Amino acid sequence: MTAPRTLLDDQKPLAARWLRLSVGLGLGNGVLLILQAWLLAQVIDALVFTNAALADVTGWLWPLLALFALRALLAWASEQNAFRAAAQVKISLRDRLYRHIQAAGPAWMAGQRSGAIAEDLTRGIEAVEAYYSRYLPAMSLTALIPLTILIVVLPLDWLSALIMLVTAPLIPIFMILIGSGVERLNQQLWKDLARMGAHFLDVIQGMTTLKLFNASRREAEVIARISEDYRASTMRVLRVAFLTSAVLELFSTLGIAIIAVFIGFRLYQLELPIPELIAPPEISFVTGFFILLLAPEFYAPLRNLGTHYHGRMEAIAAAERLVAVMETELPAPPKQVASLSADSPLQIRFEGVSFSYEPGRPALAGAQFEINPGERIALVGPSGAGKTTVASLLLGFIRPEAGRISVDGEDLNALAIDDWRRRLAWLPQQPRLFQGTIADNIRLGLPDATLDEVRQAAERAQATEFIERLPLGYDSPVGERGSGLSGGQIQRVALARAFLRDARLVILDEATASLDPASEALVQRAVDQLAEGRSMLIIAHRLSTVRNADRILVIDDGRIVEAGTHAELIERDGPYRRMVRLLEPGGAHA
């Protein structure tokens, strides 16, 4: 797995321009700061030693005022650019992440927690912001600003410069020493935090179950304990982290104090507590005061490093999740793309197709069958026999591991997938409606369809009656599971989608399994209409729904074990008849 850090660094080029600007502006601000300190020292000097009147120093004061304004402007601009640097990265990362998820497809999504993925797409991406807008600019400035100050101070007073030069490197060295330990603790803390979140989600989703077993109030104690543990482990990390910054602070304070004392002693003509060999340079008040003003600025970026380190940690933890998603292997694109002609009849053959989700547990093991143009095929069998796998293969969500699926003689793998899917309609047990209006949802596959076309599709899907009864009609908003609509109504909206698409092959995946008789009848009528002149694959749980199929395929253990019409199969003493018997002991009806 790629290190999360690499993912973050790979995005740098996107931010580079803004980062450079931000650092440049920050550095400019630093230079102006030095100028400001110099002007200020001049004013105080004039004040102390020449007993200057206001008029004598206005020559210093006015430029000082201009400097203040300019610095405020630079500070603001630097902040803007730092934000922009992160903004570019966030926009690009989010788009890439989501498109990667799309490319990985529903088969991969099935093994994921969609809540966690949604979290990655929102908060996970936001968490990388601090890395670009705070940490990276701060790192550059930490090197640049103290260096600039040092260059200015060195020719003025080498003793102060020496003190700075000696104390400054101690700060990052010490930080790295302690930092590595903190980093380990911190990673542990992030894991604790993730575990706490997962536990809370688990409790929330299972609260009804807990309640049924009278365990929900016991759970309050568990939550108290977990929160308390989290507090204790956070404080363990923080105690070390704060100690680090305290030591940093001590170093920088000591540095400033030594510089101040040495300047003060020399101004007062006192002996300095340093070896005789070194003759301390003379110093004037104006230089001394100037250096004193610069000393805190010299240490400030180093001291701030600790704060930005936290942003880096957070970004890396988030990047770890993003890397995990972005490293999912994508199915390779077909080597040569074949295409079907527009009026291709769609003769589909499964030729010894095998597939397994986990090694050693085949979901399909050499399935062999065909769907002829215009034929109505029903696929029945026990759960786990491979029915849904057949649908997933046809829809192009997964690819055969052995054998091949051909469409009018072409290998399905080699077909342009979008062109192939354009010929399909799919109706699952729980079709998904999207945030938007009913019309938007019907238009899903054909965004440019006119309202008239939408209406016609709804009409054929037996959906006009209830849609037009809604106060807002086709403009009625619906939510993720079609809030406000019943299961049968949702099915019919989804069917209207299929009608609007005018697909050649319709795949029904237990589409009517959870409907009441009235809705089922309506949906069934719409499905019958849809089937006219089209091929249809019906995956069924309830045997009652498959009786008028042209052909019934019985699937078991990943193989087609029986095929024929209902009448033929019920005559034979095969798996089909056994299934019917098992489920419907009112034997007279079978």
Next chain:
Amino acid sequence: MPELIRLWHLFRPYRGWMLGGFAVALITLLANVTLMAISAWFITAMAVAGAAGVAMNYFTPAAIIRGSAIARTAGRYFERLITHEATLRQLAGLRVWFYRHLEPLAPARLMAYHSADLLTRIRADIDALDNLYVRVLVPVLVAITAGLAFFVFTALFDLGLALLLLGMLLIAGVLLPWWGHRLGKQPGRRIVEIQAELRQAGIDGTQGLSELLIYGAADSHARHMDALSRALVAEQARMSQLTGIAQAATGLTANLTLWGMLWFGIPLVHDGSLAPPQLAMLALFSLATFEAVAPLPMAFQQLESTLTAARRLFAIVDTEPAVPEPTGPTPQPRDHGLSIEGLRFRYPSPVAGSGSGGSDSPDPGMSLGSSSSSGMHSDTKPPAILDGIDLELPPGRRVAIVGATGSGKTTLFNLLLRFWAPEAGSIRLGGEPLEHFPGEDLRRRIALVSQHTHLFDTSIRENLLIAAPEAPQGLLEQACATAQIHDFIAELPEGYDTWVGETGVRLSGGQARRIAIARALLRDAPILLLDEPTEGLDAVTERALMDAVQRLMTGRTVLLITHKPVALAQMDEILVLDQGRVIERGTHAELLKAPIYPRLLGLDLDA
């Protein structure tokens, strides 16, 4: 602002910690300002004395510099420790407080919330409250106290300069934060809204990925996400602009104060009412004082989001449970028979989407955004889910309920478990009204097996122990054997310690269901509610499981929801429910001749 007062009351138990944090923060700030001021005075005074060749006591100021440097370093360390300790303690307490208010609401009142939304509340919203203490409360108190001290100190030298300092501190500490809060409100709210839309689009775009791909809408959804992402960044840019302006303005105000000190101080020095080292000191002192107000603009800019988080928490905490707990003594039922009379019920709008009738748990997917559905339900009263049900269920009798989705079957179970209260009619348990039983006491007598049982993210053993915390291993295995799952568990490398749930081994629907049945067996309750216990299983497993369920039913009062003829044939009575009414009742054999019943079972299609 009422939120602030409520939060203040919630923070009451931690007041000692908060006061401590405030005191240390104040000391640290004062030490820092002292350090800057004395250093400036010291150097200038030394230079003046050195030039004039007069003696001065440099030990005292040097000692003060050392002392305040140490006080600042130590103070910063303890300030951080104490404020964080206080915050984390508060957060831990608040989480439990929130959970205790959340728990009575499940499942009835939580149906309208997405589980991700509740998770956000218990995690992120509670975490957001720490902002209030660390970034708002302590800094504001420190700024007020220190600001007054700074004013008095400067006034010792010159009242005019003191007033100048106070005015500038007020600009940076009051005017700028107020301005930031006012202008930050709108983008702050938009950011929260767009983030919610983005999360929704993320869930739509992952859970609905199949549809998007098949209907060729994947690319346009990706573009929709990208547009939201850009809109979010645009609002954040506005916010960042405010932050930038506030920060620059605070720095500018501090610098202007320094400048003003010099401008007005120099004449004072010139006419001798102020010594030069004193002005040098006051100049740097005034610059340093702005450390007290510097964090305020940011804090108030974000105050709105903190208060929004608080409002979201209070919204849950203030919700009344759907069913009040009785206050009287726990009744003693004479037996475990149930008797239902004239039972009527409807879900309150807008939660009552007709699509929700079939779900017995607060379906995590049922985020009926109140805004989106209100347009459709505003003037119609939601339909009755149960419309006058009568049912006599003496101890040991077995009754099945058959009906289409939305006919009210699962709702009846929810009423029996007292997750909801009936609108009219009564339910009695052993002659005592159901509403006289405390919830936990009632549920001790009932075991439920449904299609949606949650397996927790822990070991199989822990999942079983939820039902009977004290049960020995032998009992667990016996229950699992009855539920037809023991052999499967025994074959797993880690047996009963195998981790299940989201991060553990993925169990098939059937396997999870059988563990849930074992859990219900361990419960050993006299009343058994079964909600399509074999739905979605293949024929062979179903057969075996039905046998297990039959054994489980012996000697118990049973209500079974199913449409499986095998199971129905063995029940004492069957009720056919349609739109909240019993339309047919009798035994399996009798009902086969009725008009609706065979249709519901799919047995009529030959005809």
